Amino acid sequence: MANNRFEWTVKGSERTQGGIKHTAGDAWAIAGKRAASQLKSTIDSATISVNGETISVTKNTLAREIAARIKASK
Numbered sequence: 001m002a003n004n005r006f007e008w009t010v011k012g013s014e015r016t017q018g019g020i021k022h023t024a025g026d027a028w029a030i031a032g033k034r035a036a037s038q039l040k041s042t043i044d045s046a047t048i049s050v051n052g053e054t055i056s057v058t059k060n061t062l063a064r065e066i067a068a069r070i071k072a073s074k
Contacts, residue, residue, distance in 0.1 A: 012038030
């Protein structure tokens with residue numbers, strides 16, 4: 001049986017959040033939502049990790065990066 005645990009973390013300048021989802025797509029989606037809440041200005045950045053794959057995003061690149069990761073996880 002496959003291991004259906006996808007751990008996600010979001011590290012911004014103010015806080016770190018994390019959790020577990022059952023699919024990679026769900027993990028990327030919730031991490032993207034949490035990152036969006038931390039990105040207040042266009043110069044802020046956040047680091048998102050899902051099961052060891054890490055990306056760095058800004059307010060301008062967040063939607064594109066998360067969409068690409070969700071699509072790749074299907």
